[in-house]
Structure formats: structure tokens, C-alpha cells
Amino acid sequence: MSYLAQSFSVKFDYKIYFTKFLFNIENTTLADFFRERAAEGGQKIYFVIDEGVFIAHPNLIDNIRTYFLVHPTVALLPDFAIVPGGERSKNDLSLFDQLIDATDSYGIDRHSYIAAIGGGAVLDLVGYAAAVAHRGIKHIRIPTTVLSQNDSGIGVKNGINYKGKKNFLGTFAPPAAVFNDEQFLTTLTDRDYRSGISEAIKVALIKDQEFFCWIENHAEALRNRVAEQMNYLIKYCAKLHLAHIGGADPFETGSARPLDFGHWSAHKQEQLSNFGVLHGEAVAMGIALDSTYSFLAGFLTEDKLHRILNVLLQLSFEITDPIMTINDLQSPLLKGLAEFREHLGGRLTITLLTDLGTGKEVHEMSPQLLIKASSYITNFLENSTSLNFNND
């Protein structure tokens, strides 16, 4: 036996731009981006739009057309794809086929762009199609929800569901660029708006005490959709996510995934509720459960746990519900632990908290302690008064 060893590194670079009114002709953010990259010429761009965004922003397509007429930096394809918003877009494999057909019939090559405007689900679908067509067409993300602007839309993952299995097909494929336009957020429902905040709480809890305190102090403004505070939250949260992804293991070859704090139960909850509970809502309950477990396991003080539960309540999150309630060892939610292990691959690795801003990895969770944690939360909720809602 003899062997040859192959070894190389691939560098990935992209920027996340923060702007307002991206397609206003006076806003040159996008035009500048393409102008800098127009070296070889002939690049096309194909837009895929989330139906929810399309309905809430009826002039969007006209604005895009006008924008590229005024700034002819890249060849805008005359047709646009409108795809259903939310999880449906990831469940319907024919949408994937439709996008692949479009790259074929429009002759979109590896130097051209597929841009997606929408929530995290649509970005995941389009990102996946772009990643595998021609072994990777340049992909531009224009996230339109809080969650996708501060978390899902700025990272390196994409995916679609397969036979009900969440993100069963996908790749790691960094975007060419991300454009966060705060104006899109104004048309979100309160539920969609709020649900993205839980990812900021999550990343604050495992990485950044100061940020957690900031969220505590601005919970009221965030609940009331004050743009200035939301912009701050999104940018800060995006920065923490980016730093983590750019760290040791961007393509997640190990089994540790601290950014999945609170997520083992959230994934299961989404599935058990048939996606009636939003991802961010499920994450809020997942944070409540794993923080409580951290306290009961002796890692976190009760005082700190209460601050976590209170900030969730102040932001109008539910911290538990019937699906999240673990009464006994047969509770369906507990299956989420095994599925999470399989999802990660290898050993079960769960992040718990030892402080506000500090995570700790464990490799098992006691079902008995989870039952206790669940009833602790129910009691806490019963004892919490309206006072909790006005302490900032």
C-alpha cells in the first residue's frame, strides 16, 4: 500500500450589507456591488421572491425593473419566480425542480446570480437550488424577516425538507452577498417579527452577557417594534453569528453546535405542531427548557434563570405549551433528543448554560430532570404576574 495526500484550503468571503430601501434608485448599494464584479461581463440575475413579500410589497418587481434600468450593472432576467412563503416552500420538491428548470432555460451559468428575496424558508430553498445547479451559481440573499436577517440568511447553510424530515437535503454554501433591508420588516406580522428575536437571546446567552443585558433593557422597545432598537439587535446578533461561523468549524464537521442551544426540543416541537409553531417561537420555549435544566443540573443560578424566563415573557413569547410539556418518559418531545443526535451525527452534544453569556457542552440529558424542568416552567408561569411585563 502507498498513498498520495491531498490537502488544500478554500477561502470564502462575503459581506452583509445593512441598508434601507434597497431598490430605491438613489440607493447604490446593490449597483456598486455588481459594478465591482462586472469584470467579465455578461452576468445575468434571476430573482425569486417569497409570495408573502410579493403581496406585502406590490411595487417590488416594478422597483427592481426600474432599478436595473437606471443601474444596468447586470442583466436582469425579465421573468421573476414567486414561491410560497414559509415552510411550504421547503416541503414542495416541485419548487426545487422549477428553479433548476429556470437556470437551464434562462442559461444562468456559474458566473450569473440567483437572488432570493424572502424569509428564511425561501432563502433555504433558493440557496439549495443555487448551490447544486451547475455545481454552484452565485447566490444573493435579501432576507425579509427578523430571523433571516440576524441568523438564517447570513450563514452558510441551505436546505429543503424531504418526506417531512427537516433540512434533510442541503449543503454548506456561502452566499455571494447578503443585503439586509430594514424596510421589509415593517410588513411582518407581530408573530413573525417577534419570533426572530429568540435567536438573538439564544446567541447572547451562549456568547455575550452584555448583549443579553442590552436585550433585557430594551425589551419594551423591541416588543413595540421600534426600528432603531431592532436594527441594533439584528446587526449585533448577525455579528455574533458570523464570528461563530467564521470560527473553528464553519461547515460543521464536528458534532458540537453551540448555535443550536435550545434547538433539540425546538426542532421536535416544530414537527409535532406540524409547523404551526414558528421556528423562533419554538426556540424561545427551547431556551426556557434548557435554561431551566441548566439550573436544575446545578450549572446556573436560579436568579439568572429567572432573568432569562422574564425577558422571554416581556417579549411576549410563550415559554411552554402542551407539546413542550414533558409529563413522563413517554412524552413525544423526548424523541427529539435522539433525532437531534442523528441530525448532528456522532455523539449527542447539547449546550447548556453556566452563566448569562456562557455555554457548556454536555453529552447527555436526564429525562427525569427534563420532566422536572418542564413542571418548573409551568409553576413559574403560574406565579409570574403582570409586573414582569413592565420592568424595563
Next chain:
Amino acid sequence: MSYLAQSFSVKFDYKIYFTKFLFNIENTTLADFFRERAAEGGQKIYFVIDEGVFIAHPNLIDNIRTYFLVHPTVALLPDFAIVPGGERSKNDLSLFDQLIDATDSYGIDRHSYIAAIGGGAVLDLVGYAAAVAHRGIKHIRIPTTVLSQNDSGIGVKNGINYKGKKNFLGTFAPPAAVFNDEQFLTTLTDRDYRSGISEAIKVALIKDQEFFCWIENHAEALRNRVAEQMNYLIKYCAKLHLAHIGGADPFETGSARPLDFGHWSAHKQEQLSNFGVLHGEAVAMGIALDSTYSFLAGFLTEDKLHRILNVLLQLSFEITDPIMTINDLQSPLLKGLAEFREHLGGRLTITLLTDLGTGKEVHEMSPQLLIKASSYITNFLENSTSLNFNND
């Protein structure tokens, strides 16, 4: 407008092992590989086998079972998938679905392995399925043809065809490891055996004069399937390919692809012949065409061109055929130029030769000169005598 910049590098490492009788229980190459990586435990392995290999090696599955009984380093899944060999495996999307279903039903997670034993086509199919299932399951390649052992099986690309478009869906995804077992080559047909040699001539011509001379001097032995010379050729060719891939642009973000020397017409020829002409056979004719063009364009001496055409003939390759003949501007083969540009994305970039072992990039080809090149080859063939076949 403000922005955050993301930047990181991902390192990829893998080895190509050269061995004989890989599944002989005395051969510990494979067992050692898994033993070194068994840290977390619980990894499974699922085997997908090329039907052509399965038929030619009827004891293969038994040998694999025995091997992992004796060396229980990874949990062998009891079922094996047998998929049709050759381009059919890449044309039939239901095979892709079948592999995805298998990863789901067998609970193959990101720390488990999907191994493929077969020719380049089967490796491309399985590599693609492994790359997108769970965003990437570890993939082991056991190439069984000359082409896949010296070229396709050792690189970073995978892919399947979509609506007749070659490699329309795929990713860049390095394997976990490659095991080249020379014993598999003994059961190849002469055509399949020989066709992989053209990739070695290709890489020699653009990178390594010494290797080209070596091939010239051993053409007879290679034609007669002498194992020692073939082993040398495969390993040397693999080394040149690896060095290129590991160089400036492993995931081909630019439009230059020197390893695609001779390929613009080969891709078209494969398609026009409905894959009746093998990839390596088409590449041999593509090398003849682009080398002749290099001479007619004034880049390469006629003497060197003749050495190239002669070595192809000595190895029993056809250097032209009716599809490759370009009579006028309407010749279907010429469409291959535009399609190649689209395939690369961006500008057309073609590698020509200035010497044996030295490539040169150009960004256009003259159809008139291609017509001349085509008739030059026809004339050369008419004038070449049997003497050409015995000069080493």
C-alpha cells in the same frame, strides 16, 4: 449603508490509497483507516456497487462482509445497493432518490459513511447523494476504472445529468478517502481500460513533458495491459491532477480550467453520440483536434503535433470520426464551444498547447481554423502507416 464582512477558510484533507485486493482480510488498509477515525463510535457504512463491477466480481459482497466481520472497525449495513453502471446511473433521477431514501431509512448520519465501488459515473452519482444528504455524509470512493482511478474518482467534483444536460446538478465535495485497487482493472473491457489513458495524455500535455515522453515510450505495454506500467501511469496522473486541484482554485470559481484541455468537443461528442462514444475516447479525439488547432494557429510545431497524434494511434484511439468531422460552419460539433462557455460560466477559456507539457489559454477559437484542423487530421490518418504502431 454599513456592512459586516465575513471571511474564513475551510481546510480539506484526504488520501488516495493505492493497493491490491482491498477486501482481502490480510489487507489492513481499509481497517486501519476506520480504526484511526473510530473515536466517537457508532459510525455506519453503506456500500453502493456498480452493477458492472458486481457482475465481474461475484464474490465482492461476501468479501466485504467477511472483511468487516474480521475487522469490526465500523458498522457495516447488511444491505448493499447495486446501481446500473455507466452514464445510465447519472441519467436516472430515481437512483438519486433511492440513495437518499436509504440514508433516511438506515439512519446514516453525518459521521457515517457512504462508500461507492464503481466507475466514474457511479462515483459521481453516489458522491452527489452523499454530499447533499444531511448536508454531507462522509463519502468513500473505490474507483474501478482507469479513468476514475487516475482522474474522476480522486478529485472534488460529483454530479448527475438533468434532462440530458451533463453534470447539470452537482457539488464540489472532497471525499473522506479514495482507495484505488488495481485488481478491479483486470475485469474491464479493452475499451473501458484504454479510454482512461487519454486523461493521462491530456494532463501530461498541459503539465509535464517528461510524463508525456514516458507514455510515448510505454505505449505498447499500456496497450497490452501490463499492470506495472498501468500502475505507474495511474499514480503519476493522479498526482498531477491532485496538484492541480489543490492549487489556486479547487472549487473552480474562475473560468479557467486547464484540466478540461480537449474537453469542449469531447463533451459535445459524447452528447451527439448519445454516449455511444466513451468519455475517454471522446477526450482522445478532443486532444487530437485542439493539438492540431494549436499547430495551425502557430503555437505548436508540426513535429510535436505528430508525436501527439502518433501516441494516440499507438494506444489504439480513434483520432477522429464522423461526429468530430467539422465540414462547415453548420457542423453540430461547433455548438460545443458555446455550451462549454456556459458550462464554465463567464468567458470562454480554452487551453491550447505551445509545447509538449505546456498549455496556453485562449478566449476564442476560429471556426475556419477548426474546419482546417479537422481535415488535417483526416489527411494525417490516411497517410499514417502501420509503422506508427510499432515505434516504441
